[in-house]
Amino acid sequence: MYKVHFLPTWSEILNEILNSLKTDPLSLDKVRRKYLKEVADYLKKPVILYATRWMDNPILSPIDVQITWADKQAFMETVYGIKDKEIAIILHSPGGQIEAAQSIVEYLRKKFDRITAIIPDAAMSAATLFALASDEIIMGKQSNLGPIDPQFVITMPYGQIPISAQSILEEFNRAKEEVKQDRDNLLVWAPKIQQYPPGILEEARNAIELTKKLGEEWLIKYMLKGDNNAKNKAKRIVEYLSNHKELKSHSAPISKDKLKELGLKIIELEADQKLQDLVLSVYHATRITFQLTTVHKIVENSNGRAFIRILQPPQSSQQK
Numbered sequence: 589m590y591k592v593h594f595l596p597t598w599s600e601i602l603n604e605i606l607n608s609l610k611t612d613p614l615s616l617d618k619v620r621r622k623y624l625k626e627v628a629d630y631l632k633k634p635v636i637l638y639a640t641r642w643m644d645n646p647i648l649s650p651i652d653v654q655i656t657w658a659d660k661q662a663f664m665e666t667v668y669g670i671k672d673k674e675i676a677i678i679l680h681s682p683g684g685q686i687e688a689a690q691s692i693v694e695y696l697r698k699k700f701d702r703i704t705a706i707i708p709d710a711a712m713s714a715a716t717l718f719a720l721a722s723d724e725i726i727m728g729k730q731s732n733l734g735p736i737d738p739q740f741v742i743t744m745p746y747g748q749i750p751i752s753a754q755s756i757l758e759e760f761n762r763a764k765e766e767v768k769q770d771r772d773n774l775l776v777w778a779p780k781i782q783q784y785p786p787g788i789l790e791e792a793r794n795a796i797e798l799t800k801k802l803g804e805e806w807l808i809k810y811m812l813k814g815d816n817n818a819k820n821k822a823k824r825i826v827e828y829l830s831n832h833k834e835l836k837s838h839s840a841p842i843s844k845d846k847l848k849e850l851g852l853k854i855i856e857l858e859a860d861q862k863l864q865d866l867v868l869s870v871y872h873a874t875r876i877t878f879q880l881t882t883v884h885k886i887v888e889n890s891n892g893r894a895f896i897r898i899l900q901p902p903q904s905s906q907q908k
Contacts, residue, residue, distance in 0.1 A: 598872040605876055616880065620873035621892050627676070627866045628890030631704075634670050635890040636663070637870065639680035641878035643709075648899050650750045651741050652884045654684030655714050660692050662887035662895035667699055670889065676704040677722070678870060683713025686738045686799055693721040693806070703810075706857075707731040708871035712839065713739055716829065717799060721806040723813075725847070728857035728864060732841035736803055736829045738795040739838065744783055753792035754832035760789055800826050811853050821851045 601619065608615035620637075628635040640653035647653055667675075675696075683689075696703060705711070705722035712734035719725050719733060727733075738753045763777040807822035815821060828834070828850055829842070848854045857864045877883055882901065888894030 598876075601869060601872045602876055605873070605880075616873075616877050617894075620870065620877060620886075621888070621890075621894075623866060623869040623873055624678075624888070625890045625892075627678075627863070627870055630863060630866055631676055633674045633676055633704075634672050635676045635678060635706075636666050636887070637678045637874065637889075638663075638887050639678070639874045639878075640682070640885045641883065642680075642682040644875065644878040646901060647884070648901060649748055651684075651748065652897075652899055653682060654739075654741070654750075655681060655689050655692070655718070656685055657688045657691065659688060659885075659887065660695060662885075662897075663692055663696065665895045666887050666889040666893050667696070668893065669891070670699075673701040674703075675700050676706055676726075678706045678708060678867065679711040679715050679719060680707075680709055680871065680874065681711050681715035681718075683711075683715045683717075683734070683739060686714050686717065686795055686802070689714040689718050690798075690802055693718060693802075697721065697810070706867055707733065708857075708867050710734070710841065713737070716842075717803055717806075720803050720825075720852075721810060723810050724853045724855055726855045726857050726863075726867075727844040727847070728868075729844070731844055731857070733829075733847060734842060735832065735835045735838055735840055736799050736826070737832050737835075737838055738792075738799050740788070740792070740795075742784065742788075752832065752838040753795045754830075755838070756784070756788060756792045757796075758832070796830065800830055803829065812851070825850045825852060 605615050605619050608619065612618065624635055624637055641647060642653040703722045704724050704726060705719040706726045707719065708728065709730060710732045711719055713736060716733040717736045739750050740753060740756070741748050741750050760781070763781055766773040767777060803826040804822040807825060808818045812818035812821055832838075844854050844856065857867060874886060877886065882898055883896055884899045885897040886894065888896070
C-alpha cells in the first residue's frame with residue numbers, strides 16, 4: 589500500500605515556484621512537469637495535460653482559450669513516442685469547436701485502447717463531450733462538467749463573443765413570435781438579428797444534432813461498452829446534458845453526483861488521497877503558470893513533451 593503523503597497546497601506550490609524562479613527561469617515548467625510525471629508514475633500510465641487560461645485574465649480573445657483545430661497538432665506532438673495503449677488526460681477547458689473536438693477524439697481513440705479523463709476543476713461544453721469519449725472520468729467534489737450545447741464565437745461590432753447554438757435558435761424563435769404578434773416589434777428585433785452571420789440558424793441546428801450524435805455514439809462505444817442497456821442510457825445522458833431549457837445556462841455546473849446518477853462511470857478523486865494531492869498539484873501549478881505569464885494554452889505529456897501557446901497583448905502606441 590502506498591504511504592499516505594499530503595502534497596503542497598496552492599500557496600505552497602506558488603512559494604516553491606517563486607523561490608525557484610530566483611535562480612532558474614524555467615521553474616514554472618519544471619515544477620508543473622514534476623507533478624505531472626508523478627501522476628503518471630502513480631497511475632502507471634502516460635498522462636497528457638490539456639489546459640487553457642479561461643479562468644485567468646487577461647484573455648485576448650475567447651477563441652484563444654477554446655478547443656480548436658490547431659489543438660490536434662498539439663495532441664499529435666504530445667502523443668508522439670508513446671507506445672502504451674492506455675493514457676489519462678487531465679482536462680481544464682471551457683469547450684470550443686465541436687468538430688475540432690470530434691477530430692481530436694477520433695485521433696486519440698485510434699491510438700489508445702483505454703482513456704481516463706481527469707477533471708480537477710471544470711471541463712465544459714465541447715470539453716464535456718471530450719470526456720464522454722473516455723472509458724471513465726475521475727472527478728472531485730469541486731469538479732464539474734457542463735451542458736454539451738455547442739457554442740459559436742460570433743464577431744459583433746463590439747468584439748467576438750461566445751454564444752450557445754440553442755440560445756441562437758431560441759432568440760430567433762422569440763423574435764418570430766413577437767413580430768408575429770406585433771409588427772412594430774420588428775423595429776426592435778431587426779438590428780439585433782442582422783448582427784448574426786448568414787446561415788447561422790442552420791449551422792446551429794446542425795451543431796446540436798452533431799453533438800447529440802457524437803455523445804451517444806461515444807458513450808455506447810466506450811464508457812457504456814458491454815452494458816445491455818447502453819443505447820437507452822446514452823440517449824438519456826445526452827438528452828439531459830443537451831437540455832438547454834432545464835439547465836438554463838450554457839455554463840451550468842454539473843456535479844459528479846448528478847453525473848453518477850445519470851449513469852456515467854465516475855471515479856471519486858477523494859477515494860485516493862495520494863492521487864487527489866498529485867492531480868491538484870498539477871492543477872495548481874498550471875493555474876499559476878497562467879497567472880504569472882501570458883501562456884494561453886498548455887498541451888503536454890508526462891515525459892515533458894509540450895505544445896505551449898503564448899500570446900502577447902498588443903502594445904499600446906505612445907504619442908511623442
